[in-house]
Amino acid sequence: MLEILSRMQFAFTIAFHFIFVPLTVGLIIIIMMFEIRYFIKDDDRFRMLSNYFSDIFLINYAFGIVTGIAMTVQFGTNWAPYTVAMGEVFGSPLILEVIAAFFLESTFTGIWLFRRHSLSRKLRLFTISMITLGTMLSAMWIISANGFMQHPVGAVWDGSKIILEDFWELFFNPYTWHMYVHNHLSALLLAGFVVLAISSWQFLKGKEEHKHLFELSAKYGAWTILVAGILLPITGNSYLDYLNVVQPDKIAMITGLTSGGLKTVVRISFGSMVGLGSVFIVISGYTIIFFKKFVKSETLHKIYIWLVPLPYLAIIFGWMVTEFGRQPWIIYKIMKVSDGISIVPVSQVWFSIISLVILYAILFIMDYVLTISRIKKGIIEPNGGEDNG
């Protein structure tokens, strides 16, 4: 029971955290594109778009950052034997994530949240660049922690715990980089989709005077989906070639050579991810080629709004392939998941899992209400000073 609960709790918290993360990681890049245009051309339309989408970013960032801490806590509370055995190696990417990335991201997000309307163009671009850099680095470090769990290199196992041998080998773990590029592109695609859907909503129901702005953002959204959508299968293919060498078991699950239980789930998830990927290319390609039709077509606007869950699903399927595909290992071929679980009273785990579910349900509703209501308010021009209204 303890094992099932601890696993469910971690899966639940990380999945919940990952509702917010890919959106913010991708969206900040699109916002930075707006800021670059505003900086170079002094085109005010891009400032307005950046401000608008920044509000969506900031709401989701607030939820993303606090729910991320839930995992750090669980490494100690629920995965103590894992932490004891792996802390030496697993700890350094986590420390780097915090010290070399999180500080940057958070410090500058505070400025962006409360002071962006009083910043010069130059400082605006600087602040956004620092946040973007911070999110990219932080994703890189956390994925390198996961990369180690998938393909442990740069360290040796002494029978009871892992010992660091070569930090650079750990850092340049090819597994990490395959995952990182693929994952970041998927976040970009998702953000592009959200931007396209929000722009579609604005065509349908937004203020007339701002529709020309959302034509711009729709274009950015569609192009982002297309570029990421084309690059994803390319990077995915080389990722697969690499998996053939280091995790042949996973490949066997994907291709259906082995099946039953989780293995079949891996194959179906993989197929769904690839299928959805093709849908995204078609949608974005159509939107770009027939852009004028799209701007006028209410049907397409409605469809795009309803399709927003699809990129989220694609990302979840991708992660299911990655994580289910390495079972039963917590560190591939070194330590099993079942050996990593803390022996704590089951009642305490019940307490945490139930309270987490309740709290997260509230958080989800809050995020949903806040995001939707902010989308609907449309472009708001500040009167100067703070932006906490």
Added chain:
Amino acid sequence: MGSATLASIAFIIISFTWIVYIVQEMFITGSSALNMAVSENEAERKQIQVISGLHFDGIEVWLLAALTLTLGLFPIVFAETFTYLYVIFFLLLYAIIGRGVSIEVIYKLDSKKWVKAMVITWTVSSALLIFILGVYLSNIFYGFPLDSSGEMASNYFSLFNITGIFGGLFFLSSALVAGAGWIKINTTGNVGDKAVKVVKKYGIIYIMFFSLMITVMGFNNTDASIYIGELFSKSIVFFVLPIITLVFALITLYSGFKEKGKSLFIFGLLTMAFFLITGFVGIYPYMVPSNILLSNGITIYDAVVSNKAVNVVLIVVIIFYPMIFLYQGWKYKNFTKKVNLNDE
């Protein structure tokens, strides 16, 4: 460097990170927790929201740094304390989540009910956050009930002993005191004066001094003291640290009595900083001291990871800590302007 030296350096890095975190967190949580007592309308409340909200994100990362550094440098300590304090850490997590979300979204919906709910969440979670941290750290300084087999002899409720509770109260009250100073320094209008008056009127400045005294004297179930480690018994010089702490606390008390915002802030922070320094110097070289038998405790030498792993962290800290101080300092300098009423 030998592994003993590296272990000590690792201990210093973690203690330093905790101190940098708590000293900043106290005026953020303190000013937040005061908002309901001092602001008469939403315009005044917004002033407090801005001066704490602007900085809390970057400050909270110091907590994450302290936690992940413990995980990466002393994994056994991380595992042992977190499983022991399972429920406490989840409560701390919920306080962090409540504070982090509410502080940013209070005014994101035009509904009075929403604003009220968020304001209460913001106030309560801020107070809870600093209180739990106080209970946790003062217990670390006095040790846990570790028996000779390395198991905890009683459950997590043992944390709420006299010293632990007064430690929590000390953190909360000094947060309110420093928070009042922070509001006074950073706002125009009435809130600053009101905040300084509130901490005097309700006796928070006295509670701070009193609870600090109780915490340092250690009225505990066991005869463990805050000087549990080896340094205080080696040299009497170290006793200058708790004395300085008490002197700073007295000056804070006096500043509160005289209603001086700026010195409330400065000496409140200094009191906390020296309390923490006393505590960390006091437990050295233990990471998890035992209040049952000193030798049961986990020392830094028992728990530290390999030299290579410590070196990696050391290089990371040497490179990045100065950079973090630089840009966070730049932020304080450039963005801590007096916040006016209706500054929108």
